[in-house]
Amino acid sequence: MLSGLNDTAKHHEGPHGEPADPDEKPHSWWKVMCLTGVDYFSTLGYQPGIAALAAGVLSPVATLVLVLVTLLGALPIYRRVAADSPNGEGSIAMLMKLLSFWKGKLFVLVLLGFAATDFIITITLSAADATAHVDENPYLPEALHGHQVIVTLLLVALLGAVFLKGFTEAIGIAVGLVGVYLALNVVVIADGLWEVLTHPHAVTDWTTALTTQHGNPVVVVGIALLVFPKLALGLSGFETGVAVMPHIKGDLQGRIRGAKRLLTTAAVIMSVFLLTSSVVTTVLIPQAEFESGGEANGRALAFLAHQNLGNAFGTVYDLSTIAILWFAGASAMAGLLNLVPRYLPRFGMAPGWARAVRPLVLVFTGTAFLITWIFDADVDAQGGAYATGVLVLITSAAVAVTLSARRRRQKGRTIAFGVIAVLFVYTTIANVVERPDGVKIAACFIAAILVVSFLSRLFRAFDLRVTDISADETALGFLADCRRRQIRLIANEPGRRDSREYSDKIAQILADNDMADDRDVIFVEVTVKDASDFETELRVTGELLHHRYKVMRVTSSSVPSALAALLLWIRDTTGRRPHIYFEWTEGNPVANFVRYLAFGQGEVAPVTREMLRRAEHDRNRRPHVHVG
DSSP, X not given: OOTTOOOGGGSSSGGXXXXXOOSOOOBOHHXXXXXXXXXXXXXXXXXXXXXXXXXXXXXXHHHHHHHHHIIIIIHHHHHHHHHHOTTTXXXXXXXXXXXXXXXXXXXXXXXXXXXXHHHHHHHHHHHHHHHHHHHHOTTSOGGGTTOHHHHHHHHHHHHHHHHHHOHHHHHHHHHHHHHHHHHXXXXXXXXXXXXXXHOHHHHHHHHHHHHHHOOOHHHHXXXXXXXXXXXXXXXXXXXXXXXXXGGBSSSHHHHHHHHHHHHHHHHHHHHHHHHHHHHHHHHHSOGGGGSTTSTTTTOHHHHHHHHHHHHHHHHHXXXXXXXXXXXXXXXXXXXXXXXXXXXXXXXXOSOGGGGSHHHHHHHHHHHHHHHHHHTTTXXXXXXXXXXXXXXXXXXXXXXXXXXXHHHTTOHHHHHHHHHHHHHHHHHHHHHHXXXXXXXXXXXXXXXXXXXXXXXXXXXXTXXXXXXXXXXXXXXXXXXXXXXXXXXXXXXXXXXXXXXXXXXXXXXXXXXXXXXSOOTTEEEEEEEESOTTOOOEEEEEEEEEETTTEEEEEEEEXXXXXXXXXXXXXXXXXHSXXXXXXXXXXXXXXXHHHHHHHHHSOSSHHHHHHHHHHHHOOOGXXXXXXXXX
16 A cells, blocks of 8 residues: 655655655656546547537637647647656646745645646546446446446546556556547547538538628637637646656656657647537537537537447447546546645645555545535536636646746747736636636635645654755764764854854853763754755755864754754764753743744754654664753
């Protein structure tokens, strides 16, 4: 269950931990494309019907707008995201760099809430839509109709079981499903285009209806732009495309090139399918069939497969559609499994086991069960939340690449990306206004993430946060000189750093602890850079000040964690148990502990001692802590 766990924060220093070898190997970019494609390409199961309902006879025009936004907007944005964030963090990491301290962490948590909305709803909505295709098949026994929730839960559970088995299995299934599904769609759409070409009256009827209802071309374009937000589900594969980048084979540059090929190939394939499917479904299917209760509602291409190619082929097409819709959640699951361990455990806002894949699979599967039960496996009820999550993430990516281009003084790209960002901001706002339930659902995810994150941070308050320690020659020289006798450290909060500061500190420590002399004394000074960080690396710098005072300086996110990790490192490096001397902190202990939680300093002495106690259970090997 915990295979692959590498919680370095549970160890006192990185090299002494035993990181597990990754269970999974990277894959060719086209195989990873199939994993993201089960989400992206599976929208063909419902996208033509959504476009027909939203735009009516204008569906091909509105779909053309979607394709242009895909190729000229989303694709350039995410190619830039792939180059700037090649380790799978996506646009979230790019935006986090612009904010520091707790503002940056809160911002990431909010975006993770929208990402969770997007990915979890992808799992539940796709499984529910697969169940709808099962229910609509004419060969399904009557006794099996009307059990949407149970069937959807079984599909979600089966998806979770695949990821419990391993990521390689998910890749293999995705490649097979995408290949079969796209081949069947080629047959259905090619047959539909042949019907359109051999029955000119169908095209004439469509163009007549188009010109009758919307005679002015400007009006046609305007209406297409207005209904575009309803078609935004057709953009669902881009964020997962960059989220699974770590699984692409190659070095850093090879991974970036592979991700760009993945994004470009998927976008081009999907654009062709979107346009052609919109044309054949709009021209060949009566508008009434797209309405709720109609045979083409949510399954326009499946309707054509049964009508034009017979129920036998239609059933094969149904099975393929059901399979890819069920497995569409795989790319979402993969995205979550890449995003969550990269942020929450690193922020100290998740339990240590959240670094392992299988426990997270169980958590996400359980959440999907809950969402399915709450929404009664209703596809339409989840559509608003799905679109909201997709659009917020794409908008954040557009803003991120705009700011990135501006920071690099790329004026042309800044303007171009800025225009795209404005377009997605409009689309997001329009979607939220029309379907506010999406924001409400996202708010629930955000609230849950915030509560869990801060509770986890509180419960992990005494974890050691140092992942690695290194020291310069001067610091190592201090330790080498003292190890022959005794290693005594004095915790000092740096002030003016003049000679009097250090002499007064030594005099106070000698008096408080009834020490006879000040030999082998080394001052330790910790500077807190960003207390909102959880894990950190220590770089120990040695200085000889005023020709006599030995000082070791480090920068960390927490004073007690840095001191505890340093003491354990000194013990393991020198073979001697060091002593450290503190002053009691003035003020209310509760207020000082709150200061420690928020700012990394405050009640330093007892917190350092507690971290040492938890990290080293053998009292005879634990460094000595003195407080006066």
